[in-house]
Amino acid sequence: MKVLSVTSEAFPLVKTGGLADVAGALPAAFAAEGIEIRTLLPGYPSVMAALGGGEIVWEFPNLFGGGASRLVAGNARGLDVIAIDAPHLFDRPGNPYGPGDGFADNAFRFAALARVAASIGRGMLPGFVPDIVHAHDWQAGLTPAYLHYDGGARPGTVMTVHNLAFQGQFDVGLLPYLGFPAEALTIHGIEYYGSIGYLKAGLRFADRITTVSPTYATEICSSEAGMGLDGLLRARGSALSGILNGIDTDVWDPARDPALAAPFDADHMTPRAANKRALQARLGLSQDPDAPLFGAISRFSWQKGIDMVLEAIPAILNAGGQLAILGSGDEALERRAREALAALPGRVGGTIGYDEPIAHLMQAGVDALVVPSRFEPCGLTQLCALRYGAVPVVARVGGLVDTVIDASPMAVAARAATGVQFSPSLEMLEAAIARTVALFRDKATWTMLRRNGMATDVSWREPARRYAALYREIIAERT
Numbered sequence: 001m002k003v004l005s006v007t008s009e010a011f012p013l014v015k016t017g018g019l020a021d022v023a024g025a026l027p028a029a030f031a032a033e034g035i036e037i038r039t040l041l042p043g044y045p046s047v048m049a050a051l052g053g054g055e056i057v058w059e060f061p062n063l064f065g066g067g068a069s070r071l072v073a074g075n076a077r078g079l080d081v082i083a084i085d086a087p088h089l090f091d092r093p094g095n096p097y098g099p100g101d102g103f104a105d106n107a108f109r110f111a112a113l114a115r116v117a118a119s120i121g122r123g124m125l126p127g128f129v130p131d132i133v134h135a136h137d138w139q140a141g142l143t144p145a146y147l148h149y150d151g152g153a154r155p156g157t158v159m160t161v162h163n164l165a166f167q168g169q170f171d172v173g174l175l176p177y178l179g180f181p182a183e184a185l186t187i188h189g190i191e192y193y194g195s196i197g198y199l200k201a202g203l204r205f206a207d208r209i210t211t212v213s214p215t216y217a218t219e220i221c222s223s224e225a226g227m228g229l230d231g232l233l234r235a236r237g238s239a240l241s242g243i244l245n246g247i248d249t250d251v252w253d254p255a256r257d258p259a260l261a262a263p264f265d266a267d268h269m270t271p272r273a274a275n276k277r278a279l280q281a282r283l284g285l286s287q288d289p290d291a292p293l294f295g296a297i298s299r300f301s302w303q304k305g306i307d308m309v310l311e312a313i314p315a316i317l318n319a320g321g322q323l324a325i326l327g328s329g330d331e332a333l334e335r336r337a338r339e340a341l342a343a344l345p346g347r348v349g350g351t352i353g354y355d356e357p358i359a360h361l362m363q364a365g366v367d368a369l370v371v372p373s374r375f376e377p378c379g380l381t382q383l384c385a386l387r388y389g390a391v392p393v394v395a396r397v398g399g400l401v402d403t404v405i406d407a408s409p410m411a412v413a414a415r416a417a418t419g420v421q422f423s424p425s426l427e428m429l430e431a432a433i434a435r436t437v438a439l440f441r442d443k444a445t446w447t448m449l450r451r452n453g454m455a456t457d458v459s460w461r462e463p464a465r466r467y468a469a470l471y472r473e474i475i476a477e478r479t
């Protein structure tokens with residue numbers, strides 16, 4: 001089976017969020033499923049540099065303006081990539097979407113991604129004719145729509161939503177320039193509340209829709225979490241499912257992680273204490289092995305509920321705990337976090353910024369990782385926490401529900417619990433902190449939570465199997 005993955009990000013080539021982790025990790029996991037996958041990416045500077053020379057497999061006299069453009073195929077840091085080498089669209093430094101509200105021509109940049117994907121889907125490259133075209137997020141959302149309006153034979157299509165908050169809406173006046181017929185501009189086409197909706201288009205025309213956890217798949221069909229798309233998602237309910245993300249268990253392996261002070265695994269947990277000591281030293285926290293050390297690793301945005309963590313600092317400190325913070329984003333939140341760091345040295349420590357080695361050391365050193373998201377499609381940090389023996393303390397939303405088993409009396413008695421869940425509010429977070437500290441003081445139960453967490457399969461094996469099964473279902477249906 002041949003699959004074309006269409007994405008605007010793929011780790012380690014270009015990353016702004018979890019989408020990159022997923023698009024970067026799935027190809028390796030698919031090898032065990034007998035799937036040949038290529039990843040279509042915009043030719044950003046980092047992608048073209050990683051490709052080196054590559055092979056020119058197609059030339060366009062122009063692509064949404066500009067001069068000649070090419071498709072360049074090759075291996076880029078382990079990924080089988082087809083890059084759209086269109087300098088007028090993608091040869092720009094910095095964030096792939098541009099500063100502030102994004103580049104003014106993002107409608108064309110990502111229409112180009114989808115247009116090329118649809119053409120490859122129709123057999124433009126004889127050496128690689130996909131059975132399935134898998135589009136990720138709004139940037140690839142027009143792909144199923146182009147395939148639909150082109151008419152004729154087409155491959156099966158999957159649209160995956162990594163975060164419904166990002167939808168890609170653009171002016172209806174662009175319609176003719178994007179190459180869609182006038183009749184596409186209806187509620188049954190790509191029109192979306194008076195705009196052209198890129199994600200909406202994908203959701204409307206893909207054979208299957210997936211999102212990154214079963215609970216988020218249910219939540220987004222409600223008006224509270226559907227962000228305007230719940231009606232369409234309900235209408236397409238039989239095509240919608242949730243497949244959890246995994247994490248790269250080679251990159252996240254506490255037995256072989258160069259960022260750690262001491263390696264450990266589920267059978268050799270003692271060295272974990274050395275990582276707590278190293279983290280406390282690194283962040284200027286007092287060297288107290290008995291203080292429950294809470295951590296938060298996150299983008300600073302309303303979604304992630306970091307404001308609630310900052311508000312809950314007194315509750316953590318009153319319980320004898322410490323807090324380690326790593327993150328960046330919203331300026332007001334960064335300022336508040338810096339104030340807390342300055343005001344409470346020894347008890348609150350951290351780094352405001354993006355730092356992968358510290359993220360790894362934090363997962364290995366904190367006792368509990370707090371994830372207080374207001375909504376969370378899947379979440380990756382709690383999966384890393386499980387693997388590193390940090391007990392996840394998570395809001396009861398989205399993928400956090402599906403990946404953490406709350407330490408309720410029944411789950412503890414059944415020896416199944418892996419963490420703590422709470423309803424996303426400050427009061428409930430404070431109650432969860434108190435509950436976590438009580439569990440921390442009960443050494444036998446705490447050890448069980450950690451062991452269960454570390455025994456949880458957070459790899460891509462099962463998700464890859466599920467995507468493969470979905471692809472096969474679509475192919476069987478269409479033949």
Ligand code: ADP
Pocket residue numbers: 017018019021297298299326327328353354355356359378379380381382384
């Ligand atoms: P998002 O909504 O931001 O994609 P996820 O939990 O799905 O949230 O994925 C975030 C990823 O980015 C995780 O791998 C997490 O460890 C990492 N991350 C987030 N903030 C930072 C940071 N400041 N430094 C290092 N890694 C970070």
